[in-house]
Every structure is written in C-alpha cells, then in structure tokens.
Amino acid sequence: MIWRSLLLGLFLVCPVVASAQFSLFQGAPHSLAPLVKQVAPSVVGITVTEASGNAAGKTAPVRGGKSTPPLTEAAGSGFIISADGMIVTNDHVIAGASEITVTLDNGEKFTAKLVGADDLTDIAVIRIHPSHPLKPAHWADSSKVQTGDWVLAAGNPFALGNSFTLGIVSAEGRDIGEGPFNHFLQLDAPINPGNSGGPAFNMEGGVIGINSAIVSPSGGSVGIGFAIPSNSAAPIVDQLMAHGMVARGWLGVSVADPTDGAPGALITGLEAGGPADRAGLVQSDIIVTVNGESISGADGLTRAIASMPPGRRVVLGIKRDAHIFHLPVTVGRRPAQIGE
Missing domain, CATH: 2.30.42.10 (PDZ domain)
Structure with missing residues (x-):
C-alpha cells in the first residue's frame, strides 16, 4: 500500500512539473518556420576573393613571365537593407577583397561593390544591382532588448548557405576588446565561421544586431557569440550609405x-x-x-x-x-x- 501511494504521488506530481516547465517557455513560438520564411529573403551569403600574398613562400604558376599571387576565398554573411540592393556586413568580411560575390536566399548571384566601410566599428555596406526589388530587413530598437530575450541568428556558416539558429541574449554591453565603440550583445544562438555580418533577429523579425565575433577554443560555436547592437550599427550604416565613410x-x-x-x-x-x-x-x-x-x-x-x-x-x-x-x-x- 505504501508503494502504491508513492507511485500515485509521482503521477500526481509529474503533470504539475510539466506545466511549470511549459509556462517557462510559453513566450517562444510553437514553430520558427513563419519567422524564418519572413526574414530569409533579406539574408545573403557573401564570398570574397582576395590575393593571399606570398606568406607561405609560394606563388601561382608563372604566366607571361610574371608571377601572380594566389587567390583565396573567404565566406561571410550580410543582410539587405534597401530594396535597390544595399547590403550590410562586417568590415572584416570584405576587407582586402578583390571581388565580392553575393548570393541571395533564392540562389541568385551578383557581383557587389563596396559603398563604404568603418574599421573602428567593423561595419561595411556593399551594393548589388538586381533586376527586381529586394526584400530589406528592418532595424529593431536594441535598447529594448533584455537578457533572456529570444534571438534568431542567420547567416552563411562554413559557406553552406543560409542557416538559422535559435538562442537567447545571454548578456548586454559586453566589451570584448574588438575596438573602442562597440558594447556587444552576447548570444548563445550558435554562430560559426561564416556567420560574420549576418543579422540577429528578434521574434518580430527586426534586426537587433550584426553577428560579428565568437569566443571558441575550437574555432566552432561553443555558445558564446557577439553581435553589434542595432542602435550602434544603424547610424553608421546611414553614414556609409550617404557618404561612403564616417567622419570622426x-x-x-x-x-x-x-x-x-x-x-x-x-x-x-x-x-x-x-x-x-x-x-x-x-x-x-x-x-x-x-x-x-x-x-x-x-x-x-x-x-x-x-x-x-x-x-x-x-x-x-x-x-x-x-x-x-x-x-x-x-x-x-x-x-x-x-x-x-
């Protein structure tokens, strides 16, 4: 009888625990599919071709009696900020590029040109010339972001193509020593090499930050990523689009x-x-x-x-x-x- 009473007690307690756990997460959507469908067209992959120099003591085959430095490719991410083809990314994604290729979510590829870059905030704007209007992302107010808010990180990790990961804002105002102007949002949404320059969205589809850095002993995601807050980034983007530079x-x-x-x-x-x-x-x-x-x-x-x-x-x-x-x-x- 004692055993039956304990067992009955367990069955009575379990629904209460499950209900409490559910209430903790009821602010999360049942599925992220509608949000991903909403924001995906504004997310782009970026491939950069640059001369790698002669760091390894090697050069490309000699053509016409002249040696040329080998070319290397690097991958990054970005997001569309205007229907006519303005795109936001990180400065470190496109720095030193001899050619920039943008791949839209639907697979279309375009050659992009640099509009302007600000190395101190690690923000750059590039532009493509599509034959049709694009769907731009919109800024959200990062001052309203709270630690614990849900966040959807988007980008092009390892050049695989557009990918989306879910997490929370782990902390605000992080100073990670990457320049004097940015107090980053810390995210636990998985961010990997290639995600740099991609957007971090809130649950309404607004951009609250630009994914820019990770802390990782392995080079892959360990749940500590950083994004430039939208309220810091948006004025820089406006100046770069208008003047191609930031007067400091x-x-x-x-x-x-x-x-x-x-x-x-x-x-x-x-x-x-x-x-x-x-x-x-x-x-x-x-x-x-x-x-x-x-x-x-x-x-x-x-x-x-x-x-x-x-x-x-x-x-x-x-x-x-x-x-x-x-x-x-x-x-x-x-x-x-x-x-x-």
Whole structure:
C-alpha cells in the first residue's frame, strides 16, 4: 500500500512539473518556420576573393613571365537593407577583397561593390544591382532588448548557405576588446565561421544586431557569440550609405590607461601639428574629462572624441603635475586607419 501511494504521488506530481516547465517557455513560438520564411529573403551569403600574398613562400604558376599571387576565398554573411540592393556586413568580411560575390536566399548571384566601410566599428555596406526589388530587413530598437530575450541568428556558416539558429541574449554591453565603440550583445544562438555580418533577429523579425565575433577554443560555436547592437550599427550604416565613410573626430594623440589605475587617458605621444599639439598638450598629460564628462580610460577618450564631428570645439580637463586645468581644443578629422 505504501508503494502504491508513492507511485500515485509521482503521477500526481509529474503533470504539475510539466506545466511549470511549459509556462517557462510559453513566450517562444510553437514553430520558427513563419519567422524564418519572413526574414530569409533579406539574408545573403557573401564570398570574397582576395590575393593571399606570398606568406607561405609560394606563388601561382608563372604566366607571361610574371608571377601572380594566389587567390583565396573567404565566406561571410550580410543582410539587405534597401530594396535597390544595399547590403550590410562586417568590415572584416570584405576587407582586402578583390571581388565580392553575393548570393541571395533564392540562389541568385551578383557581383557587389563596396559603398563604404568603418574599421573602428567593423561595419561595411556593399551594393548589388538586381533586376527586381529586394526584400530589406528592418532595424529593431536594441535598447529594448533584455537578457533572456529570444534571438534568431542567420547567416552563411562554413559557406553552406543560409542557416538559422535559435538562442537567447545571454548578456548586454559586453566589451570584448574588438575596438573602442562597440558594447556587444552576447548570444548563445550558435554562430560559426561564416556567420560574420549576418543579422540577429528578434521574434518580430527586426534586426537587433550584426553577428560579428565568437569566443571558441575550437574555432566552432561553443555558445558564446557577439553581435553589434542595432542602435550602434544603424547610424553608421546611414553614414556609409550617404557618404561612403564616417567622419570622426581626432586629437592626434596616442593614449594608454594610467599605470596607477587612476581614471583618465594618459598621453603617450602626439602627432606633430595635430589638434592636441597645437592646443599645447604634452606627453604625460592625463585627459580626465571631455566637456565635463569623466573619462574612464584610453578607450573612453577614443569613443568620446571619435563620436564628435570634426571642427567641434571641446574643453578637455587635463591633469599635469598633480594639478588639473581646462584647455579648449578644436577637434580635427581622423585620418584613415589611424587610431587616437
């Protein structure tokens, strides 16, 4: 009788546990097929051909008495942002490309041209010229994303073609040391080599991020991926589409974090004739504020200055010989490929 009572108790308890488990996941759709069908036409695969140089000490066969460097191919992803063929991807996907090929979800292939790229945010825009309107993706508001929200990652892993994986937003505001401007969304949706540049969708089909990096000892997905938030990416994309570049402020200084762990950015070098040099800053000065806002470190200074348009006048709080004073500086235009 005791055994029968225990067994009956188990059968009575099990439905309650199952019900509790179901309630935890009732926010997830019964099937992702409708969402995938909705967003798939905006996802593209990208194949890049580039000269690999002579790193291995080999060259391609000699033709006409001249040796040419061998060509290598790399795969990435992207998503359509306008019906006339503008496509968003990562800068590292197309950097150094001699030819860019875009494959649509329906298998159509097009040669793409670079519209503009921003290496500091790792965002690029390329363009194809289709004979028919394309279906663009639309941005969602990443400020509304919460840790634990469902996310659908899309892309072209290992050049296999469009693929979709489901996960959640594991964390927000991750700093992974990949440039000074991005505080990434961390995702556990599987992201692999080739997914770079692809979109991360919310459950309404809006793009909340651009899949850009993974942490992996094996090179494959271990459930830790990172996406550039849409609210950071969208303004960069707009500037690249409009101007082909992002005009960034520049002080003409090399900086590091202070060695004693204090806040601010330590000047380790100055560009002769640059904005900081002309204003009277010297090596070993520590910039502690920009327009009254505290600077936490070298990356904080870079973000603050680079987000300003060239020509803007700012007031820097400078710590020199244990004294703090304020100095006006006119921000210059950041030269290509040169950091703060």
